[in-house]
Amino acid sequence: MMGPQALPGPYALMRPRALLWPALFAVSLLLALLSVQIPAWLLRPPPTLMIDLAGATSAAMKWLVEDATFGLFTVKEATRAIATLVEVPYDAARILLVDGITEGKGRRATTIVPPISWIAVTAAMVALGIYAKNLWLGLLIGALFLYLAVFGQWESAMTTLASILIAVPMGVAGGLALGIAAFLSPLFNRILSPVLDLMQTVPTFAYLVPILFLFGFGPVSALIATVIYAMPPMVRITTLALRSIPPELQEFGRMVGCTPGQQMRKVLLPVALPDLMVGVNQVIMLSLNMVIIASMIGAGGLGFDVLNALRSLKIGAGIEAGLAITALAVALDRLSQALAARSGQGAVVTGNWTRRHPKTVAVLVLIVVTGVAGLVLPWVQTYPKEAMLSTRTFWSDLVEYINVSYFDQIEAFKDAILINVLLPVKRFLLALPWVWVLALATLAGWQLGRARLALLCLGLGLFIAVTGLWEQAVTTVYLCGISVIIAAMIGVPLGIWAAANQTAGKVIGAFIDTLQTLPSFVYLIPVIMLFRVGDFAAMIAVVLYALAPAVRYTAHGLRSVQPELVEAGIVCGCTRWQVLTRVRLPMALPDILLGVNQTIMLALSMLVITALVGTRDLGQEVYAALATADVGRGVMAGLAVAAIAIIADRLITAATARARARLGLAGE
Numbered sequence: 001m002m003g004p005q006a007l008p009g010p011y012a013l014m015r016p017r018a019l020l021w022p023a024l025f026a027v028s029l030l031l032a033l034l035s036v037q038i039p040a041w042l043l044r045p046p047p048t049l050m051i052d053l054a055g056a057t058s059a060a061m062k063w064l065v066e067d068a069t070f071g072l073f074t075v076k077e078a079t080r081a082i083a084t085l086v087e088v089p090y091d092a093a094r095i096l097l098v099d100g101i102t103e104g105k106g107r108r109a110t111t112i113v114p115p116i117s118w119i120a121v122t123a124a125m126v127a128l129g130i131y132a133k134n135l136w137l138g139l140l141i142g143a144l145f146l147y148l149a150v151f152g153q154w155e156s157a158m159t160t161l162a163s164i165l166i167a168v169p170m171g172v173a174g175g176l177a178l179g180i181a182a183f184l185s186p187l188f189n190r191i192l193s194p195v196l197d198l199m200q201t202v203p204t205f206a207y208l209v210p211i212l213f214l215f216g217f218g219p220v221s222a223l224i225a226t227v228i229y230a231m232p233p234m235v236r237i238t239t240l241a242l243r244s245i246p247p248e249l250q251e252f253g254r255m256v257g258c259t260p261g262q263q264m265r266k267v268l269l270p271v272a273l274p275d276l277m278v279g280v281n282q283v284i285m286l287s288l289n290m291v292i293i294a295s296m297i298g299a300g301g302l303g304f305d306v307l308n309a310l311r312s313l314k315i316g317a318g319i320e321a322g323l324a325i326t327a328l329a330v331a332l333d334r335l336s337q338a339l340a341a342r343s344g345q346g347a348v349v350t351g352n353w354t355r356r357h358p359k360t361v362a363v364l365v366l367i368v369v370t371g372v373a374g375l376v377l378p379w380v381q382t383y384p385k386e387a388m389l390s391t392r393t394f395w396s397d398l399v400e401y402i403n404v405s406y407f408d409q410i411e412a413f414k415d416a417i418l419i420n421v422l423l424p425v426k427r428f429l430l431a432l433p434w435v436w437v438l439a440l441a442t443l444a445g446w447q448l449g450r451a452r453l454a455l456l457c458l459g460l461g462l463f464i465a466v467t468g469l470w471e472q473a474v475t476t477v478y479l480c481g482i483s484v485i486i487a488a489m490i491g492v493p494l495g496i497w498a499a500a501n502q503t504a505g506k507v508i509g510a511f512i513d514t515l516q517t518l519p520s521f522v523y524l525i526p527v528i529m530l531f532r533v534g535d536f537a538a539m540i541a542v543v544l545y546a547l548a549p550a551v552r553y554t555a556h557g558l559r560s561v562q563p564e565l566v567e568a569g570i571v572c573g574c575t576r577w578q579v580l581t582r583v584r585l586p587m588a589l590p591d592i593l594l595g596v597n598q599t600i601m602l603a604l605s606m607l608v609i610t611a612l613v614g615t616r617d618l619g620q621e622v623y624a625a626l627a628t629a630d631v632g633r634g635v636m637a638g639l640a641v642a643a644i645a646i647i648a649d650r651l652i653t654a655a656t657a658r659a660r661a662r663l664g665l666a667g668e
Contacts, residue, residue, distance in 0.1 A: 024440060028432060035431035042433040045465040053467055054632030061213055061631045075214075083220045086166070090223060093162035097121070098155060117370040117381045118149045120363070121158070125331065127359040132338035144331040149383040152390065153302065153324035160291055160301035160328065167223055167287040171230040172280055178231070179238025180264065189239065196232045201601070201645035203608035204229060204293050204520075205622040206638025212297050213631045222294030230286035237279035241272035277340030284336045288329055289519040293609070296626065302328070306521055310612065315399045315529050316392030322522045323391075329517045399529050414536050422535055426478045434470055438462070441647060448654035456650060460643040469618060469640045476617040476644060479535060480603045483542035487599050490543070491550025492592065496580070498551065499558035508551060516548045520609045533614035541610050546602035553595025557588030590660045597652040604645050618644075 035043060068075045095101060101113040116124075122145040129138030148157045182189035207225045215221040245268055253263035269276070295303030302325045309318030354361050374381025403410075438461045445454035464473045498505040523541040531537040561584050569583040585592075611619035618637045625634030 024443075028436065028440075029428075031433060031436060032428050032431040035433075038433055042435055043431075045434055045468070045470050049466055050468050051466045054630075054636045056632070057635050058630065058632035061210065065214060079214050082224070083215055086170075086223050087220050090162065090166045090219060093165050094159070097158040097162050097165075114371060114374055114381050115158075116367055117374050118145075118154055118383050119380060120367040120370045122146055122149070123366050124363045125335075127363050129335060129338070131359055132335055132342055137334060137338055141331045141335060144327040147327050148324055150387070150389055151320060151324065152385075152388045153305075153321065154383060156300075156302045156305050156321070157324055157328055160288075160299075160303065160325075163219065163223055163226065163291045163299060163301065164284065164287055164332070167226040167230065167291065168280070168284050170223075170227045171283045171287060172234055174227065175231045175234025175279065175283065176238050176276070179235045180242070182235065182239045183242040192235070196235055197646060197649075198639075198642055199228070199232045201604070201642040201649070202638045203605055203619065203622060203641050204290060205296075205608045205611070205619070205626055206634055206641070207290075208294065208297050209622070209625050209629070209634030209638070210631050212626070212629055218298040219300060221297050222291065222299035225294050225297070226287050226290040226299075229290045230283045233282040233286065234279040237275060237282070238272075241275035241279075242268055244275070245271050274340065277336075281333070281336040281340050284332050285329070285517070288325075288332060289521075292325060292519045292521045303519075303521060306525070310524060310528060313528075314392075315525070316394070316396035318525050319395040319529075320390070320392055322525045325522055326514075326518055329519060330514070333513075333517045402530065410530060414531055417539075418534075418536055422478075422482065422539065425482060426475065426535075429474050429478045430471065432474075434465060437474075438465070444651055445647075445654075448651055448658065453650055453654060457647050460647050464640050464643055467636045467640060469621065469637060472616070472618045472621055472637070473640050473644060475615070476604070476607060476619070476641065479538060479542065479607055479615065479617060480600065480644070483539050483546060483603045483607075484596065484599050486539070487543045487547045487603070488550050488596055491547050491595070491599070492554045495551045495554025495592075495595075496558060496585075498555040505555065508555075512548045512551050515544065520545055520606050523606070524609065524612060528613060535615060537613045538607065538610035538615045541613070542603045542606045545606040546599045549595045549598035549602065550592075551595075553591045553598070554588065557591025557595075558584050560591065561587045590656045593652055593656040593659060597649060597656070600648045600652070601645055604641055604648075608641065 031038070040046075064075050065079075066076075073081075095115065097115055100115040103110050103112055122142055125145050126138040126142035129141040148154050178192065182192050207229050208221075211221050211225040211228075215224060249267060249271060250263070253267040258267065291299055291301065292303035292306070295301060295307050302321050305321035306318055306325065309315070309321060370380050378384070379387075438458060441457040441461050442454045445457035464470060494508055498508040523545050527537045527541045531540060565583055565587060566579060569579045574582065607615070607617060608619035608622050611617075611623035618641050621637035622634050622641075625631070625637060
């Protein structure tokens, strides 16, 4: 019979260790109340500790660009060569989709060969959807592309699509090569792993600052930043996919006499193809997100339209461009997911090339026919302006109606959250001595991961302190922390509901799919529309953007609980509520913690974007550095965000491992 010492719940509270963190919180409250009496050097890192890492980074970048040489090439020559490698295919993609072949410049330019018509592009996407899955997917994608034409977003959408068509193959190829190298060489994998961690935690804006310095302003810089940002998931998925292949298949390749290269090409990569296609989907979505953000350094397209509308407060135009981004994102996401599911399942078709690819032949014929017909009938080439629709006035009027009719209620809700939640938490955290915050982080690391994790937390905290960004980092933690708590308070119940009810699961799943498809820029439009600028607006945008993992991981964790455990609880007389709270939720806790971890990562990423709505955190530092091309300032702010992300990730990962071990799931 199980004794009381083995039971969780009230018995655990009697252990002195369980009282440690409540006691430390009480001490923190006391320190915050007495902050006016605490010496200044304890409240904020003193100037004597500061190291001008930003200045050193800027000087190093300047030397690298102006004076450094590597063999026969200078850095300028190397960057110019890289830019050319990217610019040539990008120009080709723009010729096909946007510009066509022209003679002359500016207003005197005449079109010799037009770009692919809107009819042909839409038909090609329909054919691709039918090939990837079925007619319904093809019709959905066709409808989304038709929306882009009807609502006057075609040219901007094709500019964005041209960037995606170049960035995705480069990101996939680079990620595949690095992933294969990491699979083949454990030493290279150990070296690459922290680099990937850093790349995935450094905020998107921070990529733009050094790229802008090295390659200048323009679409090429934006594409290079996009490739770098979108590559890490492909690297990790490639390595994991190759490692998950059964050893028997690898041994079979060696037995039939395959060389290492043949085994990789003919055995390992084909077997891993379904998993690799998931990586391709991730590259596509990250590339789309980054291309939108990279509009700030000259990418153009839909991202520039949204940014320009936000800057000029043209809400109708911003919403219309945002919906166009959503349409393009949904089309690419659904298409890439369908292609991932289809990989390796294609039927073998015999015959010549035209018989094997009838849809491709039909699309090529349509491109030629519409191209020729467009010379006579302009509406075939370009969707006619007189047939275009616009919702800008509708959205502007709707926003005006909401702001006029519900201004008092919106402001009252906003002020209530600001006064009762946001500002008290912000003042509390900013009033804590910096050495006390470092001590708490180090203690948490020691409890969860002993010396190694404690030293990591201490080292990263000290890095933030010596860069002079402590106050901005605390503001970032405050906004991120509140946003994550609210996202978890909403997401976990939604995940429970989705796991308990099949119909609710489908509806919530569709809602979460839509949220995950939207690029981060889009969330700023309704936020600015309703709440204008400030911390509250930033919090709402972050909660919406970071909500999805909390829902998904909670639902997945609850669905993964072994039916035998649930049945045992029912046999013991547990009610449905008791089964949920005492069996299902405790067993799902590791997955829920992983969801919270991902929510934190997304929240930190979004916080940098919300610098556009007036926050005063590390995101604002990155944004200011981008505006002034201050490489050192941008890199340090980006690394500070990465430091916060790594501390949170390592602590929650360690807590998850402990939870799994306590539940007997460590080997799963």
